[in-house]
Amino acid sequence: MSLHIGPWALPHPVCAAPMAGVTDRPYRRLCKALGAAYAVSEMAASNPRLWDSVKTARRLDHAGEPDPVAVQIAGADPDMLAEAAVFNVRKGARIIDINMGCPAKKVCNQASGSALLRDEALVGRILERVVAACAPLGVPVTLKTRTGWDRDSRNAVRIARLAEDCGIAALTLHGRTRCDLYTGQAEYDTLRQVRQAIRIPLIANGDIDSPEKARQVLDYTGANAIMVGRAAQGRPWIFREIAHYLAHGTHLPAPTYGELREHLLGHLEDHYTFYGERSGVRSARKHIGWYLADLPGADTLLPRIMTLDSTALQSRALRDWLEDRPATAPAVAEP
Ligand SMILES: Cc1cc2nc3c(=O)[nH]c(=O)nc-3n(C[C@H](O)[C@H](O)[C@H](O)COP(=O)(O)O)c2cc1C
Numbered sequence: 001m002s003l004h005i006g007p008w009a010l011p012h013p014v015c016a017a018p019m020a021g022v023t024d025r026p027y028r029r030l031c032k033a034l035g036a037a038y039a040v041s042e043m044a045a046s047n048p049r050l051w052d053s054v055k056t057a058r059r060l061d062h063a064g065e066p067d068p069v070a071v072q073i074a075g076a077d078p079d080m081l082a083e084a085a086v087f088n089v090r091k092g093a094r095i096i097d098i099n100m101g102c103p104a105k106k107v108c109n110q111a112s113g114s115a116l117l118r119d120e121a122l123v124g125r126i127l128e129r130v131v132a133a134c135a136p137l138g139v140p141v142t143l144k145t146r147t148g149w150d151r152d153s154r155n156a157v158r159i160a161r162l163a164e165d166c167g168i169a170a171l172t173l174h175g176r177t178r179c180d181l182y183t184g185q186a187e188y189d190t191l192r193q194v195r196q197a198i199r200i201p202l203i204a205n206g207d208i209d210s211p212e213k214a215r216q217v218l219d220y221t222g223a224n225a226i227m228v229g230r231a232a233q234g235r236p237w238i239f240r241e242i243a244h245y246l247a248h249g250t251h252l253p254a255p256t257y258g259e260l261r262e263h264l265l266g267h268l269e270d271h272y273t274f275y276g277e278r279s280g281v282r283s284a285r286k287h288i289g290w291y292l293a294d295l296p297g298a299d300t301l302l303p304r305i306m307t308l309d310s311t312a313l314q315s316r317a318l319r320d321w322l323e324d325r326p327a328t329a330p331a332v333a334e335p
Pocket of ligand 1: 042208228
């Protein structure tokens with residue numbers, strides 16, 4: 001089972017979801033090293049006035065990330081989005097993903113993100129314009145969206161057909177509406193309907209947190225691939241676990257404390273180099289919290305880690321704690 005996005009043939013159908021503030025370059029590189037066939041970057045602003053900020057400069061840095069580098073753009077102005085797409089291609093993007101799924105106020109207030117789902121004519125203009133700008137560069141354009149604005153106005157099937165007609169190369173669908181935010185359970189009936197309505201690849205997203213769930217969602221929806229977001233936080237090896245299960249029907253062993261140490265400390269090194277000392281020590285805390293969540297004994301370590309304000313102290317504390325655990329024992333959360 002493979003996934004094709006334009007000219008890119010990806011070896012298996014397990015993808016990492018874009019998450020603003022999380023899926024930065026160090027994290028994407030790690031996800032890819034641990035089995036994600038594909039990873040989409042955090043959203044990049046389509047407004048050129050923001051392109052010089054430090055934050056945006058970091059988001060434009062793809063050095064050392066295995067291809068295809070996929071960059072997500074968000075906005076509501078077709079020309080500005082097309083310009084942003086070309087700008088990102090010049091900075092190394094090999095695939096452009098348009099975000100129409102983000103419920104964040106910052107995005108929705110400007111009538112972009114998932115708010116666009118209420119204006120299908122504008123959706124069409126955006127998709128056409130961005131595809132037309134990227135086609136001469138040989139860069140496929142994908143769309144990531146939700147099932148609709150709210151449960152009474154689910155229009156994912158119409159949006160999917162529109163996307164296909166406009167030349168979108170693949171569609172990622174999160175099984176919630178904008179108004180659901182992240183509440184309740186993702187539903188997959190709409191994804192199944194969408195799969196039957198279009199020919200382009202469909203990537204299923206929402207609440208996929210285990211190899212079994214990935215198998216169920218693929219089987220139920222008929223989607224070509226799955227995309228994992230929150231379940232990979234602090235657990236980037238989930239991609240190879242899912243890929244292995246989909247290919248062989250068996251489970252890989254859980255990572256050991258020795259492997260956790262290697263992945264976590266390696267991640268932190270890359271993170272510190274990318275963000276620098278001051279910003280690095282702070283932004284690493286959330287990742288550390290996710291890695292250690294529910295590990296036996298971590299509840300006493302975590303509050304102390306959160307107060308350390310140098311990268312050297314932070315990684316030393318983690319190294320010491322992990323070296324006290326048996327390297328070959330599985331690092332498994334408390335039930
Ligand atoms: C912290 C966070 C940030 C996110 N940022 C983005 C984003 O920038 N662009 C986007 O399309 N989706 C974004 N999402 C949505 C995810 O890509 C994904 O669709 C959603 O989390 C559902 O998948 P999951 O259940 O596997 O997490 C974000 C989600 C989270 C939790």
